[in-house]
Amino acid sequence: MIERAHPFLDGKPKRMLIGGHWVDALSGETFDSVNPATGKVIAQLAEGEAEDVDRAVAAARTAFEGPWGRFKPFDRQALMLNIADTLERRFDDLCVLETLDMGAPIARTSTYKRWIVQALRFYAGQAVALAGTTPHNSFPGDMFSYTLRAPLGVVGGIIPWNGPLISQLWSVCPTLATGCTLVLKPAEDASLGVLRFAEIMQEAGLPDGVVNIVTGRGSTAGARLAAHPDVDKIAFTGSTATGRRIIEASAGNMKRVAVELGGKSPDIIFADADLERAVPGAGMGCFNNSGQICYAGTRVFVQRPIYDEFVERLAAFSKTIKVGDSLDPATQLGPLVSSRQLSTVTNYFDIARAEGATVASGGERLGGDLAEGFFVPPTVLSGMTNDMRTAREEIFGPVASVIAFDTEEEAIRLGNDTQYGLGGAVWTRDVGTAHRVARDVRAGMMWVNCYGTTESTVQSEGLGMSGYGVKGGQRHVEEYLYSKTVWMNLA
Numbered sequence: 001m002i003e004r005a006h007p008f009l010d011g012k013p014k015r016m017l018i019g020g021h022w023v024d025a026l027s028g029e030t031f032d033s034v035n036p037a038t039g040k041v042i043a044q045l046a047e048g049e050a051e052d053v054d055r056a057v058a059a060a061r062t063a064f065e066g067p068w069g070r071f072k073p074f075d076r077q078a079l080m081l082n083i084a085d086t087l088e089r090r091f092d093d094l095c096v097l098e099t100l101d102m103g104a105p106i107a108r109t110s111t112y113k114r115w116i117v118q119a120l121r122f123y124a125g126q127a128v129a130l131a132g133t134t135p136h137n138s139f140p141g142d143m144f145s146y147t148l149r150a151p152l153g154v155v156g157g158i159i160p161w162n163g164p165l166i167s168q169l170w171s172v173c174p175t176l177a178t179g180c181t182l183v184l185k186p187a188e189d190a191s192l193g194v195l196r197f198a199e200i201m202q203e204a205g206l207p208d209g210v211v212n213i214v215t216g217r218g219s220t221a222g223a224r225l226a227a228h229p230d231v232d233k234i235a236f237t238g239s240t241a242t243g244r245r246i247i248e249a250s251a252g253n254m255k256r257v258a259v260e261l262g263g264k265s266p267d268i269i270f271a272d273a274d275l276e277r278a279v280p281g282a283g284m285g286c287f288n289n290s291g292q293i294c295y296a297g298t299r300v301f302v303q304r305p306i307y308d309e310f311v312e313r314l315a316a317f318s319k320t321i322k323v324g325d326s327l328d329p330a331t332q333l334g335p336l337v338s339s340r341q342l343s344t345v346t347n348y349f350d351i352a353r354a355e356g357a358t359v360a361s362g363g364e365r366l367g368g369d370l371a372e373g374f375f376v377p378p379t380v381l382s383g384m385t386n387d388m389r390t391a392r393e394e395i396f397g398p399v400a401s402v403i404a405f406d407t408e409e410e411a412i413r414l415g416n417d418t419q420y421g422l423g424g425a426v427w428t429r430d431v432g433t434a435h436r437v438a439r440d441v442r443a444g445m446m447w448v449n450c451y452g453t454t455e456s457t458v459q460s461e462g463l464g465m466s467g468y469g470v471k472g473g474q475r476h477v478e479e480y481l482y483s484k485t486v487w488m489n490l491a
């Protein structure tokens with residue numbers, strides 16, 4: 001693995017953005033940021049704690065009550081369009097930084113450009129489309145009633161490490177579109193791209209205090225943000241266990257909360273499916289980003305007549321996937337994000353074997369010239385049933401549990417036999433089957449003959465232990481606003 005220089009990685013500790021200034025933690029403490037491809041430290045990050053969060057929330061409140069509050073919709077739109085244009089020019093370095101920070105291959109992070117620029121432009125459009133209503137009333141006399149839509153105030157964004165450049169946008173974009181302000185806490189394992197993105201926003205004219213970034217631990221900085229009495233809303237993406245803590249902490253001041261949590265999504269392949277598409281489609285639907293995607297299709301249900309053939313083809317396909325140096329444009333899968341995540345995933349390899357699964361491909365940490373990093377191969381487990389731990393628990397690694405089914409009704413029942421409800425897919429040439437399965441699987445997102453497409457214009461939300469709160473589309477923007485009803489006596 002070749003070490004590469006990056007202009008952002010200049011050896012100086014990375015500071016936090018509070019009130020428009022780049023500052024150290026009040027304690028002066030820092031922590032290491034590791035490149036998961038090499039296991040080497042590439043930067044030091046300021047270790048923000050509760051007192052730093054307090055400073056950031058105060059800065060966000062000041063900005064909310066200050067000149068930012070007087071930005072007109074077209075002013076906010078202009079800012080967002082300028083961020084999009086600036087980002088377009090700066091993106092090539094930014095995606096390399098994201099790759100060095102969390103391991104996703106450059107072939108993946110470079111595709112974020114289109115996605116992020118479009119998201120900024122979509123939400124910029126939303127900024128000028130906010131509107132209240134004028135409901136008619138029958139109250140005696142002459143009463144006029146109307147509703148206003150007003151920004152909620154200070155938002156806390158807490159995001160995970162599996163795709164921070166994208167994750168942060170889910171709170172940055174609606175914040176800017178609505179006139180809220182934001183304190184963002186990126187994950188310990190992947191904060192660098194978020195810090196660089198903030199520099200780009202500043203270059204594009206972001207007013208001081210509108211977006212603040214506090215790096216630090218979840219148990220200290222994150223917990224303080226979730227509990228902070230002056231934060232009006234928390235937008236969280238991460239694990240189900242942490243999501244529950246966030247919801248509990250939010251109760252202190254009745255914050256609004258949106259939580260996008262884990263998943264164990266069913267990918268259902270019928271015997272009539274076009275296997276030329278279904279095999280790589282289901283494969284990458286599970287393995288993409290080394291399986292570190294909340295809606296990954298990790299339970300692959302295959303109709304019995306094609307089960308053996310499918311397992312064989314999926315295993316063969318998984319062996320063609322290039323795992324390795326994330327900066328090589330031909331690489332399809334990079335390392336897992338951390339040594340902790342590596343232990344979690346390799347532990348599930350052991351659990352699967354102990355449960356009696358057959359490892360059709362993968363199933364061991366990769367060594368050789370990848371031994372320094374946190375690499376595992378795409379792994380196909382066959383002979384699985386839906387009640388095994390590997391089929392029930394979110395692994396967050398490139399591990400497909402392939403499970404046989406006989407009938408459509410059984411596929412739907414097994415697909416729904418999970419605590420989660422984030423995503424799912426169906427592969428078939430029968431239009432009736434496609435519609436019925438898409439309708440009857442309980443999940444916030446369903447794909448037909450494809451897997452994992454998302455765009456900022458198209459909403460998604462989870463069910464059950466996958467959490468709640470809309471991301472994407474117009475409804476997402478509305479979740480950053482409150483409705484105020486005004487009654488006016490005209491008589």
Ligand code: ADP
Pocket residue numbers: 158159160161185186187188216217218219221222223224226237238239240242243245246
């Ligand atoms: P993981 O365990 O895979 O790192 P988490 O859901 O714990 O996933 O992390 C997602 C984000 O939540 C990270 O930014 C993390 O720092 C933060 N976090 C972790 N614990 C807490 C907590 N108790 N309160 C608030 N944020 C937290």
